[in-house]
Amino acid sequence: MFSLLEPPFFTRLRDARRILVAGAGGGFDVYAGVPLALALRAAGKEVHLANLSFSDLYGLDLDVWVDHDVAAIRPDTTIRGDYFPERALARWLALKDLPDTVYAFPQTGVRPLRAAYRALLEHLGGVDAIVLVDGGTDILMRGDEHGLGTPEEDMASLAAVSGLDEVPVRLVACLGFGVDSYHGVSHSLVLENLAALDRDGGYLGTFSLPRESREGRLFLDAVEHGRRATPDHPSIVQGSVAAAVRGDFGDVRFTERTGDSELFINPLMALYFCVDAPVLARHNLYLDRLENTALMRQISSVIEEFRDALPRQRPPRAYPH
Template sequence: MTSLHEPPLFAALKDAGRILVAGAGGGFDVYAGLPLAFALTGLGKSVHLANLSFSALDLIDADAWYEPNLAAITPATRGHDGYFPERTLARWLAAQSMDATVYAFPRTGVRPLRDAYRNLVRRLGIDAIVLVDGGTDILMRGDEAGVGTPEEDMTSLAAVAGVDVPVRLVACVGFGVDAYHGVCHAHVLENLAALDRDGAYLGALTIPSASREALLYVDAVAHAQRHTPMRPSIVNGQIAAAVRGEFGDVRFTDRTRGSELFVNPLMAMYFTVDLAGLARRLLYLDRLADTDTQYEVRAVIEWFRRGVRRRERRSIPH
């Protein structure tokens, strides 16, 4: 039985001792999990960070690889100097005297990623996984008017759906940022309502702007922007601005030139669901299970989208 005084997200993780917070969609998604990771660490949990990586992992040291699809990135790991979110985060963590290892998964299909997760779970003794999406397109089931950029998110979702740990959750933060990629946010809310009817929606909670978790997160994002000036995270830049209480067309990088942002308090909220419940609603989940490459994942999604009757786009009427 859940209660208003204890967020279901933290109730679900109460008995977990070793938690993996993992970026589902690549890039800087692992940063979107930092406030949650800091809060869990503050509760005495052992928290580890991982990310589906867009980095040039073929350039890293051979001894960083635990296996072909799992690498441990530290502040000293060699790699591309212009874009390496996992190492940038590791260096920021080291400066805060925190555990400075960030695990990285290369972009593959579901089968090798599932195996890499299973091996990391065994290696670290993980008893809970929280997949984090910067944005909300991981909540798309496939028949929406627009599904954003689903390849990496759905690869991660399908992979972890096949990993046996006691608790598996998905947390999304940055409501609204996927509008740029065609997501209809009325469909996001419709999907959350359906998950609630299934008993799989764990509710929403705001990152308080004056909290230690928020201050550390904002600092980490600012550090990443300074050290990745050519490709700073647009998603985390907007989330951090929302956490600071900013509103509207907030500018923090030339990458958003020509588009109008709508930073608002909803972007600073985690929407959390049970991972198995979300995976069951993914209409093409069974077709993803045996994919080996991102090309195969992309082909599955494109094939499914060509044949499905899509829900009509609608506006939120407020």
């Protein structure tokens, strides 16, 4: 039973003692989980962070690997290149005297990614809940929309985690409503999908990330630290969310990477949209076809084949208000 006094997302996690918060779509997605991890730790829960990584993990030293396809990234972990969001986050966590290991998964298909999740769960001694976090909302697309955003990594994570039936609670939290417009996502269709999930008992509502909360202040600090750590490739998604949390509005400039685009920073970007992962997986029209994929490029091929066979796509719709 839910109550207006507590967001359903946190009600679902109330009895969980050990929680894994994992970035679904790679890059800086795990940063969207930082406020949740902070709030859950403050509630007395043991929380671990993980991320599907865009970094060159296979260049890491052998002692970094917890298991096949699971790396434990710490503040002193070395890697080729300077793009390493997981280490940037680990270093920020260390600066704040917080647990500073961020687990990282390489980009694979669903079958090895699910095996990697299971290996991590065994390493952690099991968890009561997994929260997938998405920077943006394209993980909510079911497959027949005109634009899907960048679905491969999100769908790999969703398929992998939704199949972990041994974990009692599996949720998805999206932060950054609107940022996927650049990749063709119609957010009217996102809302339509959320309504369908609600009818099926899978929508867990929204809540905001307040600037004046401890979680909000530390999120802004973490995003700024991450921007300085990757000056040539700062996160547009987390930068947009941070701008919204600060109360900025409209075409706000925070990186040269958006120089050719007109942004629409607004308060909706600072809202978490939360759903049940298994219900979301059931609503996806092609997720079952990804089960036997071993490589990320196979996921791309399956999605392309599915969409080529669609008799029609749901056209984008303008938000009417």
